[in-house]
Structure formats: C-alpha cells, structure tokens
Amino acid sequence: MIKFLNVSKTYPNGVEALKNINLEINEGEFVAIIGLSGAGKSTLLRLINKLIDSTGGEVFFDGESVTKAKGKDLINIRRQIGMIFQGFNIVKRMSVLSNVLSGRVAYHPTWKTILGIFPEEDKQIAYRALQRVDILEKVHNRASDLSGGQQQRVAIARALAQEPKLMLADEPVASLDPITTVQVMDYLKKINEEDGITTVANLHHVDLAWNYSTRIVGVREGKVVYDEQRKDLKKSKFFADLEMVYGRPITHDEILGDE
Amino acid sequence: MMDKITVPKPRRFRRNFVILTVAFLILGSAWFAGFNIFEVMGNLYKGSRLLGRMFLPPDFSYIPRIISPMLETIQMALVGTFVGAIIALPTAVLAANNFIKTKWLHVPLRLILNIFRTIPAMVLASLFVAVFGLGAFSGVMALAIFTFGLISKLTFESxxxxxxxxxxxxxxxxxxxxxxxxxxIMPQILPQYTSYTIYGFEVNIRAAAVLGWVGAGGIGQTLEYNLAWRNFDKVGMIIIFSFAIVLVIDLVSSAIRKRLV
Known part of the structure; x- marks a missing residue:
C-alpha cells in the first residue's frame, strides 16, 4: 500500500533527516514507528502525504507516485489519507461539526465548500464519525471548549469523515494524560481492526507500540534499524532489542507503565 | 581566610553615549524648531484669555447647527473605514508570506501598503480635493486609503x-x-480583523474631524469657518461636542474590541 524506494530527505539547514529509506507497508497493518525524537519519524510520516517534499527517491501510495503528484492528483491522494497530530490541529474557533465536515472538502467543488454547503449525506457521514469516537453529543460545541482527549477524538472523526484508506498518526497521544491516551489508542485500534484502515503511528512510548501495533519499525538517525512483526516477538526480547533503536537502554519516561 | 572577589567594573560607556546622544537630539531639535520656553511663559496670559472666550461660556445655542456636520463626519469615518477594511482583507491574505510563498507578490504589495500608511490622511485628502473637488467624497476616499493601509498591515501580520x-x-x-x-486561516484571524476594523473607525473619527480643513467635508469645515471669523465661543462648542462624540465612540469601540479577542 505504501512503498518507500531509496527515499532520503535533507532539510535546507543541512540536517539529514532520512537516509535511503526502503520500506513497504501492507494493507490492514498497524505499524508503530518508534525512535528518539529527531530520529526522522515525523519526516517519514509527512512524506507519505507529501506535507514535506523528499530530496531523493520516491514514495508510492497504492501504486501511485506521491513524490511526483501535483495539483488535483495530490489532492486525490491526500483525501484518502487521514492524519492526526500531536497538537490535535483541529480549528478551535469552529464548531465540532464544521471541523468534521471540513474532512469532506476535497470531495466537492470549491465554490460549495467555501459557502459551507455540504450535502445531507456528508452530515450523516460526520455524525457517524463522531459516534464512532463517542463524542456525538458535542456536535454543536465550539472545538476550543473541549478537553485535549475530546479534541483528539474530534480530530479522529475528521479523519474518518474522509473515508480514508490509510490513517497517519503523528505522536497522537504525546500531549494526553495516561487514561485518555489509552482511550485514544483504543479508538485507533478499533478503527484499524473494524474498518480495515491501515494505520501508521509514531509513538514515543514503546509499550504502546507493544500493546497496539501489528508491526514495529525502529528509526535511528534517519535509517530503519528495526522492523519486526509483533506476533513474532517476545516481550523480554523486544525490550532488550530496543537498545538497537535508542542506542541505550530504555528509560523510564519511554514506558507508560500499567494502569 | 577567603580571597576577596573582584569583578570588573561595569562598562558604562554605551549607556552614557546613548543618554548624551538622545539629549543632544532633543535640545538640537528644540533649537532648530525655534522652541522657546520664555515665549510660552510670556504668552500664557494671551492663551488663557483665548480659552476664556472659547469656554466661558461656549455658545450652547450653536449645538443644533453642528449636529448635521458632525453626522457627516461620522458618516465619512464609517464609509471610509468600511471601504478600506473590505479591500484590506484579500490584500492582507496576498501579502502574508505563509499563505503565498512567492516573493514577487508580497514584497511589492507590502511596499505599497507602507506608502499608503505613511501618508497622513490630511495630505491624501488635499490630493483628492484637487482631483474630485470639495466635499465629503474626497474625505471618504482619503480615509478609505489610509484605513486600507493600516488594516492590511495589521491583518497580514496576524x-x-x-x-x-x-x-x-x-x-x-x-x-x-x-x-x-x-x-x-479565516476562523483564526476573523476576530482580530474585526477588532482592527473597529480600531480603524476609532482613528478615522478623529481624522475625519479635521479633514474639513482642506475642504474635505465634515465638522472640520465648520471649525475652520468659525476660526476664520474669530467666533471663539462657537469654536469652543465644536471642540466640546467633538470631544464628547470621540470619547463615546472610543469607549464603545474599546469595550467591543475587548470582548472580541
């Protein structure tokens, strides 16, 4: 579904974020990407929907080149890819419903979306998305009135409204407390399993990767240094192997701990 | 026995240099501008007599006659602000460097905005009077251009x-x-843009009050006429009346703006 072919990214300031990445992600997987901050996780994720341009190699989504896509083709790729962020990035001065409906803008002519005209069936899609993450009762609230965990659920609903094939999650729980963290991760897992939406998540906590993913990819200094199917792993071996990814034993704050 | 700690003395050279330079600039300017404190003192009596003629008492019977030019002033400010603010919004979007990344558009655009903002409304008004003739229309044009420069600048920065x-x-x-x-973008900047527009109206009321000086309509024209005829009690009344109106509008607009952002 996603294919990285010799992909590298060097930022204008000379930082080599990714070095010759080759990676293939298959339909239905829940891939956790782990690694130190600055290892290139965010860059890797943003190359999939071209929020960042690569400086070498090519990225494919469903056989189509994302790297070469422009204009309408790029929009067509992006609307199939939902994305949620560490900072939620929902529009705080709009209602929850407007936020979720904005997930539909790429499916309609611009003059309609600018006027805020969405067909009734889009509203149904939005309501259903909100229902999936159990926050339908907040539909007419202003987004800024919600708590962090609720805002992240609205962000998930917005992504769901796109009816995506792929869900990218960039540190989705890094600004949440442990209890809401588990809630949000549960929703992502449920969507992955029930709707078959392929999910790629950058995670800071290695035990979340262990608990939720089907595959764990470790990134270190711009290279993929670890790539295992979750079902082939033993917990003790996994935690011991993490030294490959982090270059040192795991520290306390990289483990969320048991509830 | 502990050693005594010595630190180098603070270097005051820069500070002293700045103080001296500023003092020199102020005194030099006063001298060049012919400012003289004795002249101020010597004319205090003349000034107080003039104030007496203006305000002791002002000509209250003149109020009905200045309501209509005052309304015209408010209308000028209102229309000028509205027109300027409307054009400012799309311009601000084009001038912001995070929305449109090509320098070819926002660099020249910003230059134009800066020029518009630097020209005082009075100067613009005299130009427009020369082009469009005497009257409120020239004043409105001047205010619209000035407001456009002001609000565009503030909004693109937002x-x-x-x-x-x-x-x-x-x-x-x-x-x-x-x-x-x-x-x-719009949901994030709309409250600020509205606030800037109301602030623009506040500024324009004050500007519109004097635009009559160059023949661009409003209360300024009445003021100039009465000064020329040395009707100081009427001048006093106009000043009191304008002050009251400006004060009310300032209070209302700051109250609204406080709730917006």
Missing part, C-alpha cells in the same frame, strides 16, 4: 502569526488553497 498546525491538518486531508483559507 495571518503570519496563526497556528500553522491547523493549516497543515487541512492540507493533509486534501484541501486546496481556497479551502485552507476558509477553514483554517
């Missing part, structure tokens, strides 16, 4: 300071530029 994460999120779901504008 656009550049928005939370870019919300823009990124909209891009990630396949929104084009227009949709990013509508769903990520």
């Amino acid at each position: 656009i550049e300071a928005i939370d870019y994460g919300q823009v990124e999120a909209l891009m990630s779901l396949g929104a084009n530029k227009m949709n990013v504008l509508r769903y990520a």
